[in-house]
Amino acid sequence: ETGVTQTPRHLVMGMTNKKSLKCEQHLGHNAMYWYKQSAKKPLELMFVYNFKEQTENNSVPSRFSPECPNSSHLFLHLHTLQPEDSALYLCASSQDLWRGAVDTQYFGPGTRLTVL
Amino acid sequence: AQKVTQAQTEISVVEKEDVTLDCVYETRDTTYYLFWYKQPPSGELVFLIRRNSFDEQNEISGRYSWNFQKSTSSFNFTITASQVVDSAVYFCALIWGGSEKLVFGKGTKLTVNP
Numbered sequence: 001e002t003g004v005t006q007t008p009r010h011l012v013m014g015m016t017n018k019k020s021l022k023c024e025q026h027l028g029h030n031a032m033y034w035y036k037q038s039a040k041k042p043l044e045l046m047f048v049y050n051f052k053e054q055t056e057n058n059s060v061p062s063r064f065s066p067e068c069p070n071s072s073h074l075f076l077h078l079h080t081l082q083p084e085d086s087a088l089y090l091c092a093s094s095q096d097l098w099r100g101a102v103d104t105q106y107f108g109p110g111t112r113l114t115v116l
Numbered sequence: 117a118q119k120v121t122q123a124q125t126e127i128s129v130v131e132k133e134d135v136t137l138d139c140v141y142e143t144r145d146t147t148y149y150l151f152w153y154k155q156p157p158s159g160e161l162v163f164l165i166r167r168n169s170f171d172e173q174n175e176i177s178g179r180y181s182w183n184f185q186k187s188t189s190s191f192n193f194t195i196t197a198s199q200v201v202d203s204a205v206y207f208c209a210l211i212w213g214g215s216e217k218l219v220f221g222k223g224t225k226l227t228v229n230p
Contacts, residue, residue, distance in 0.1 A: 040222075050216075100213075110160065
């Protein structure tokens with residue numbers, strides 16, 4: 001595998017289900033991101049991790065719970081979601097984060113989530 | 117505040133036509149970075165180019181070219197001799213130095229018809 005991979009690619013869940021999205025990067029990066037892409041809205045940053053530590057939570061509801069066990073893997077745990085949470089969830093990675101430097105973010109193919 | 121505006125929601129062209137996608141940005145920071153990404157129907161955001169605020173030199177990569185003008189806060193993207201495979205949604209994005217937040221425009225959907 002190369003680049004950034006995400007599984008599953010498609011997910012349908014009920015509002016009472018619990019599911020998890022998985023992201024894995026094969027680029028040797030240390031920073032990982034979750035983004036949400038809803039129809040007709042700009043991409044929204046949700047969470048940022050740098051060297052496994054969460055550095056950003058962009059006011060995301062607690063029904064979304066991220067986990068970063070190591071620099072290569074990022075999970076998004078989902079529970080009691082709402083239909084409006086249906087969207088494409090994109091994972092990205094970059095080299096790392098430090099003040100004054102900006103590294104290019106590389107994206108995975110996304111998980112298309114539908115909440116019934 | 118940081119903002120990226122892509123005024124063109126959808127563009128439709130015929131193959132071999134040239135097409136320019138507009139991007140206008142707003143930032144108060146003197147150090148910032150601009151990006152273009154392509155999102156084909158498969159969903160993955162594909163990185164195309166990155167420019168920093170201190171480098172206004174235009175860039176050409178094959179049929180793609182980018183025109184960065186700080187005077188008008190624009191970073192436009194031109195595809196020369198468009199092809200059907202260029203059909204996608206194209207996003208312009210901005211991040212300022214030291215930030216973690218990549219701010220995206222709403223995207224321009226390009227359809228290239230045979």
